Amino acid sequence: MNDTLKRRDFLGAGAAVLAASALPSRSAQGRARKYSNDFLFGAATAGHQIEGNNTNSDIWFLENIKPTRFGTRSGDACDSYHRYEEDISLLKSFGLDTYRFSVEWSRIEPSPGQFSNAELDYYKRVIEACDKNGVRPVVTFNHFSCPQWFSALGGWTKPRSVDLFARYCDRVARQLASGMHMATTLNEPQLRRIQHWIAGLNSAASRATLDRQREAARTASGSPEYMAFHLADDDAVQANLINAHKQGYAAIKAVAPTLPVGVSLAVVDYQGIGDGSRVNEIREYVDGAWLRAAAETCDFVGVQNYGRDLVGPKGLIPAPASAERNMLTLEYYPAALGNTVRYVFEATRKPVLVSENGIATSDDGQRIRYIDDALAGLRSAMDEGVPVLGYIHWTLLDNFEWSLGYWPKFGLVAVDLKTFARTPKPSAYHLGRRARAWK
Numbered sequence: 001m002n003d004t005l006k007r008r009d010f011l012g013a014g015a016a017v018l019a020a021s022a023l024p025s026r027s028a029q030g031r032a033r034k035y036s037n038d039f040l041f042g043a044a045t046a047g048h049q050i051e052g053n054n055t056n057s058d059i060w061f062l063e064n065i066k067p068t069r070f071g072t073r074s075g076d077a078c079d080s081y082h083r084y085e086e087d088i089s090l091l092k093s094f095g096l097d098t099y100r101f102s103v104e105w106s107r108i109e110p111s112p113g114q115f116s117n118a119e120l121d122y123y124k125r126v127i128e129a130c131d132k133n134g135v136r137p138v139v140t141f142n143h144f145s146c147p148q149w150f151s152a153l154g155g156w157t158k159p160r161s162v163d164l165f166a167r168y169c170d171r172v173a174r175q176l177a178s179g180m181h182m183a184t185t186l187n188e189p190q191l192r193r194i195q196h197w198i199a200g201l202n203s204a205a206s207r208a209t210l211d212r213q214r215e216a217a218r219t220a221s222g223s224p225e226y227m228a229f230h231l232a233d234d235d236a237v238q239a240n241l242i243n244a245h246k247q248g249y250a251a252i253k254a255v256a257p258t259l260p261v262g263v264s265l266a267v268v269d270y271q272g273i274g275d276g277s278r279v280n281e282i283r284e285y286v287d288g289a290w291l292r293a294a295a296e297t298c299d300f301v302g303v304q305n306y307g308r309d310l311v312g313p314k315g316l317i318p319a320p321a322s323a324e325r326n327m328l329t330l331e332y333y334p335a336a337l338g339n340t341v342r343y344v345f346e347a348t349r350k351p352v353l354v355s356e357n358g359i360a361t362s363d364d365g366q367r368i369r370y371i372d373d374a375l376a377g378l379r380s381a382m383d384e385g386v387p388v389l390g391y392i393h394w395t396l397l398d399n400f401e402w403s404l405g406y407w408p409k410f411g412l413v414a415v416d417l418k419t420f421a422r423t424p425k426p427s428a429y430h431l432g433r434r435a436r437a438w439k
């Protein structure tokens, strides 16, 4: 497996493409679009990646079994569980106005049906800290990690996962929805499809790795049904995840009818190369069912993009050898963002929120260029008529990048993992300046 494949296998990452033909062209529209003052400009995080000691979650468990695919354990992470006020006021100090974060299901419902008022109150304080700083909270109800008990019951492979998720959404919404600006149900639920096609649709090697992990998880948990999101066979989970999104959406809207609720999709900018490219087949395999679900059951669609994939008649084509790369050796291709928001809008006709976009790089100058280039593409798409509600950069803090550990640097702010001192990078102030100049 080359590095690109490895990184995608671990993360998935964003993406999709174009077909701009159905959109009004800039010339057809005849004038530059006015940008709304309501446009959100912010940074994102996810609970398990920054809070630390998320000990009731399945990912914590998977980090600690043998063999494990996790190179490092999350441990204290960025200790944001205790330092959220500092994080939010830092974000504000850059000139950003939106904070996307996730609430951790495993803290809120540590045992089936037992909801912790203390943890719900905790997240209420996070929302209040946003409010105090004039920052708008965009809340993800589930960002990959699930309670360990949920995965021990079979996780998303079981139809009952749908009701369990909807019950959790109902409880969270009752306590917290009134303070939220927007919400998304699930984060990148089609990630497994991206990973499957990249890994050659279940190549023997990827199957064997997965099988070893599952076996280890089943032995260590004592549950023959154990299945976490990242270990699941895609086909076994897709239908349940789609229903979970729909039921979760309904549960939140029943409590908070005016709260905008969506789902955050990983959207790769798939670009067809040559005659007989498999690009449409890949798009349908990865995105098709989700774009249809989003068109039906979403107030907006969250787009998360990290680049493009070139697709020929035989599948993935490597990026040009001369391409600029990031620290994960993936191609530097910020233009993918504009392409993916067009693609998602065209397929769903729903407003789009860029809920993640960013780059792993130890060169902050490259991040600054990336931000400018990605925003230029986004603006062109908006000029063509794509309704974009905001741009939320991944990520506020250098953090726990899942099985890769702490070495990939996606953050606007560096974090000392011993002292937890936060050191903003020039890109943080740059993004803030771009936010102020945008409106």
Ligand code: FCB
Binding pocket: 011, 012, 013, 014, 046, 049, 187, 188, 266, 304, 356, 394, 401, 402, 410
């Ligand atoms: C996305 C995930 C996010 C982070 C970034 C780099 O796929 O949603 O948690 O890992 O990639």
